[in-house]
Amino acid sequence: xxxxxxxxxxxxxxxxxxxxxxxxxxxxxxxxxxxxxxxxxxxxxxxxxxxxxxxxxxxxxxxxxxxxxxxxxxxxxxxxxxxxxxxxxxxxxxxxxxxxxxxxxxxxxxxxxxxxxxxxxxxxxxxxxxxxxxxxxxxxxxxxxxxxxxxxxxxxxxxxxxxxxxxxxxxxxxxxxxxxxxxxxxxxxxxxxxxxxxxxxxxxxxxxxxxxxxxxxxxxxxxxxxxxxxxxxxxxxxxxxxxxxxxxxxxxxxxxxxxxxxxxxxxxxxxxxxxxxxxxxxxxxxxxxxxxxxxxxxxxxxxxxxxxxxxxxxxxxxxxxxxxxxxxxxxxxxxxxxxxxxxxxxxxxxxxxxxxxxxxxxxxxxxxxxxxxxxxxxxxxxxxxxxxxxxxxxxxxxxxxxxxxxxxxxxxxxxxxxxxxxxxxxxxxxxxxxxxxxxxxxxxxxxxxxxxxxxxxxxxxxxxxxxxxxxxxxxxxxxxxxxxxxxxxxxxxxxxxxxxxxxxxxxxxxxxxxxxxxxxxxxxxxxxxxxxxxxxxxxxxxxxxxxxxxxxxxxxxxxxxxxxxxxxxxxxxxxxxxxxxxxxxxxxxxxxxxxxxxxxxxxxxxxxxxxxxxxx
Numbered sequence: 001x002x003x004x005x006x007x008x009x010x011x012x013x014x015x016x017x018x019x020x021x022x023x024x025x026x027x028x029x030x031x032x033x034x035x036x037x038x039x040x041x042x043x044x045x046x047x048x049x050x051x052x053x054x055x056x057x058x059x060x061x062x063x064x065x066x067x068x069x070x071x072x073x074x075x076x077x078x079x080x081x082x083x084x085x086x087x088x089x090x091x092x093x094x095x096x097x098x099x100x101x102x103x104x105x106x107x108x109x110x111x112x113x114x115x116x117x118x119x120x121x122x123x124x125x126x127x128x129x130x131x132x133x134x135x136x137x138x139x140x141x142x143x144x145x146x147x148x149x150x151x152x153x154x155x156x157x158x159x160x161x162x163x164x165x166x167x168x169x170x171x172x173x174x175x176x177x178x179x180x181x182x183x184x185x186x187x188x189x190x191x192x193x194x195x196x197x198x199x200x201x202x203x204x205x206x207x208x209x210x211x212x213x214x215x216x217x218x219x220x221x222x223x224x225x226x227x228x229x230x231x232x233x234x235x236x237x238x239x240x241x242x243x244x245x246x247x248x249x250x251x252x253x254x255x256x257x258x259x260x261x262x263x264x265x266x267x268x269x270x271x272x273x274x275x276x277x278x279x280x281x282x283x284x285x286x287x288x289x290x291x292x293x294x295x296x297x298x299x300x301x302x303x304x305x306x307x308x309x310x311x312x313x314x315x316x317x318x319x320x321x322x323x324x325x326x327x328x329x330x331x332x333x334x335x336x337x338x339x340x341x342x343x344x345x346x347x348x349x350x351x352x353x354x355x356x357x358x359x360x361x362x363x364x365x366x367x368x369x370x371x372x373x374x375x376x377x378x379x380x381x382x383x384x385x386x387x388x389x390x391x392x393x394x395x396x397x398x399x400x401x402x403x404x405x406x407x408x409x410x411x412x413x414x415x416x417x418x419x420x421x422x423x424x425x426x427x428x429x430x431x432x433x434x435x436x437x438x439x440x441x442x443x444x445x446x447x448x449x450x451x452x453x454x455x456x457x458x459x460x461x462x463x464x465x466x467x468x469x470x471x472x473x474x475x476x477x478x479x480x481x482x483x484x485x486x487x488x489x490x491x492x493x494x495x496x497x498x499x500x501x502x503x504x505x506x507x508x509x510x511x512x513x514x515x516x517x518x519x520x521x522x523x524x525x526x527x528x529x530x531x532x533x534x535x536x537x538x539x540x541x542x543x544x545x546x547x548x549x550x551x552x553x554x555x556x557x558x559x560x561x562x563x564x565x566x567x568x569x570x571x572x573x574x575x576x577x578x579x580x581x582x583x584x585x586x587x588x589x590x591x592x593x594x595x596x597x598x599x600x601x602x603x604x605x606x607x608x609x610x611x612x613x614x615x616x
Contacts, residue, residue, distance in 0.1 A: 008048035024075035042407025044321040046246035086159035098171035113140035157211035166217040198230035219405040225385040240312040247317030295527035306425030480607040519584040577601035
């Protein structure tokens with residue numbers, strides 16, 4: 001198999017034998033959905049490849065390629081009457097520079113649209129175009145009207161594909177320079193050029209030769225500002241029929257892993273627990289395959305699955321870019337990638353930083369990390385403008401909706417009061433949250449540089465003391481000053497979560513569901529990393545206020561941990577946490593086949609001291 005990582009050209013993918021997860025059967029559904037469609041998905045979720053498939057399917061110039069491109073796909077067995085019946089024009093707004101002054105950006109937009117017209121002329125040169133198309137270098141909309149006039153002379157009509165229509169808004173949203181908002185407003189408000197372009201699209205679809213439009217993007221920001229400029233398209237991104245139009249299902253990933261395992265067999269046979277324990281340092285550095293399909297599926301499910309884009313859809317989806325990144329590494333090196341977050345998706349950190357800096361934004365991130373039912377909003381905000389993004393008061397519905405469109409939250413379920421529950425889709429996205437909170441709560445890089453040694457002491461030697469010392473001396477003072485309405489074991493748990501999160505070795509899960517409840521914090525070694533000397537860990541937290549303990553902060557700091565642990569109130573909390581840890585630990589051992597789970601019961605005494613007990 002050749003995995004098409006980063007490849008969005010459908011023709012190249014098919015002609016050169018790349019693996020393709022067939023989505024061609026959805027073409028008929030798209031035709032029935034409407035003539036002008038908008039489809040929003042997070043970045044790097046396969047939208048450009050979808051557009052390229054439509055381009056190759058409908059292009060009248062590619063009729064002689066239909067059998068080679070689609071013959072063995074589902075649509076090839078039952079093509080619609082519209083295949084190869086359109087002129088195709090494609091605009092890609094990611095290619096338009098959003099830098100410089102308004103005049104510079106407008107010229108860049110004119111240049112891009114004119115370049116698309118030139119590509120159109122070159123592609124259909126000959127008997128497909130009955131008369132010349134005039135290009136106006138200073139006014140691309142004049143060039144656009146010339147295209148339409150020529151198309152109307154033929155029995156065919158135009159299909160317009162627009163990729164990343166909201167690229168301008170995303171650039172402005174993340175910009176940190178003065179004047180960003182005014183530049184954007186000049187482009188979109190009143191008779192701004194971008195609004196005028198979409199008004200021209202709307203007009204063209206009213207009998208001027210344009211028959212169909214398909215638009216992709218990330219968020220509805222630009223559409224919210226265009227109002228009457230373009231109000232004729234139908235949003236299909238929340239419809240259950242198109243939940244899996246982009247992305248992979250678990251059944252598809254499982255089948256792909258089975259096929260890949262057969263390619264590299266017999267090296268990819270499963271590794272037993274006994275074999276894992278006997279693995280030597282030499283084996284740890286070897287390139288021999290140590291994965292099974294079950295192990296790989298567990299890792300991919302934890303880190304890449306979880307996206308749901310319709311309240312009525314049952315299927316959760318795998319991020320396609322991350323999945324191909326993982327599978328390509330598995331094929332080439334016979335083991336998963338050491339770093340499970342593809343750097344090409346790392347820019348999503350900026351979006352979380354933007355939300356975290358807003359009033360109430362940090363609390364939203366904490367709520368999302370607290371559990372799958374903690375972010376509840378009446379419904380997604382589906383239409384907002386750049387003024388809302390940059391200037392308006394941000395409530396939780398707005399911020400959570402923005403994170404949904406960015407792919408950093410996804411649809412969970414509905415409450416009994418018909419409200420949306422949003423959740424973090426997977427562990428890769430969770431890592432982004434943890435990183436942002438760690439940077440906000442521990443801004444000193446020198447302090448953050450101490451963390452690897454603390455994590456290593458616990459993960460290799462089950463030594464909790466260095467980490468607890470760090471939290472008491474460096475971290476509690478920061479967290480105790482946060483503007484939260486709660487001060488309990490949740491905040492203590494977040495202290496450990498932000499410091500211990502290490503997806504290079506671990507599946508780090510907060511509020512991990514077990515048969516009898518929720519384990520506070522579990523660090524389970526990744527299946528593909530069991531050849532290294534890392535321990536599986538379980539931490540269960542309890543909290544005692546200084547008032548309930550009957551001691552002052554000074555008294556608590558002066559007493560040894562051993563003496564504090566013997567106080568009746570503290571001992572009772574330790575017993576309670578230990579009982580829960582044993583209960584949850586049994587489920588984890590059975591679920592993951594663990595042989596040496598190290599469990600700890602911890603009690604925080606206010607935000608002054610930590611005492612703990614390691615379970616035998």
